[in-house]
Every structure is written in structure tokens, then in C-alpha cells.
Amino acid sequence: MRIDQLREEFDLRLRYSVFPLHPETPEQGQSLQELFGARMDVAAMLERLRSVAAELGLPFGARTHTYNSRRAQELGKWAEARGLGEPFHGAVYRAYFAEGRNIARPEELAAIAASVGLDGAEARQVLAEGRFAAAVDADWARARSLGVNAVPTLDCGGRRLVGFQPYEAFRRLAKG
Structure with a gap:
């Protein structure tokens, strides 16, 4: 992935922030x-996404649905606090984009958490108690204040890169 390439080339600290995409x-x-459907050609959109994913070496399946990601975002904050944020985010990506799993369901998220070494029962408890709801609310507020409305959006010292871009654009952002 481009972020991994950037980490090898530059001394970067990555902070995942979430925002409300179709909440x-x-x-x-x-x-x-x-x-x-009323706004765009869904088949063409999916083909573009599939092409970008292939270019990046990422899996991308035959998606037909979108699912609410709020719970996945909350569990992602918990995984980050446990030092397993990146593996969890990667597993959620695969579950959602490659396998078409419903990441709104606590049982799916618990299984995903367990797949990266987190305790599935604790994951369900974290969600039931809303332990990381405030952290997600804070990220959503930050995203609104910065005008973030697309995935991915990278912010480096107040400069932004939106969408999947060529690696050279990421390099320019990291260089300043």
C-alpha cells in the first residue's frame, strides 16, 4: 500500500480518523x-474502484450493498487502544470491500476482531457499552470542522490529498 511505502521513505506518524460516510x-x-442509482452509474463506479484496488494490490469483491460503519469505527478505536488498530482496519476493509460482509452487525465485528487476535466477547461488550462512542463523535466533529467528505483524505500539516492518487502525489504531500 502507498502508506506503507511512505512510511519506508519518510518518518511518518499515522493517525486514523473516521467520518460519517452515509450514517x-x-x-x-x-x-x-x-x-x-439516481446519481451515478453504479456498475461504472464499481469498475473504477475495482481498477484502483487492483493497482494497489488490494482485494475488491462484487459488492452490491453498503453497510453502516459506525460500529466498526468504534471498534477500530478500541483495537487501536489495544495496539491492533492497523490489523483490525485491514480486516474490516477485507470483510467489507472484498467479502461483502455486513460490518454494522456486532457479531460480524466480533469475528473480525477475533481474527486479528482481539477478544470477540470483549469486542461485543465494548460495542454494547459504547465505550468508544465519544472518540468516534470527536473524530466526526473534527472531520466536519476540516471539511472532510471523502475517503481517503490525508492531511499532512494542513495540506490535503483527497481520493486515490498516484504515489508521487503522496510523496509531494509528505515532503511538504
């Missing part, structure tokens, strides 16, 4: 056609 999505999910 109105119900737990059972919503079809991509239902969400985007």
Missing part, C-alpha cells in the same frame, strides 16, 4: 443501486 444507512444495509 443514515440502516443496520441491514442498503443496496448500492438504491443509494447511488
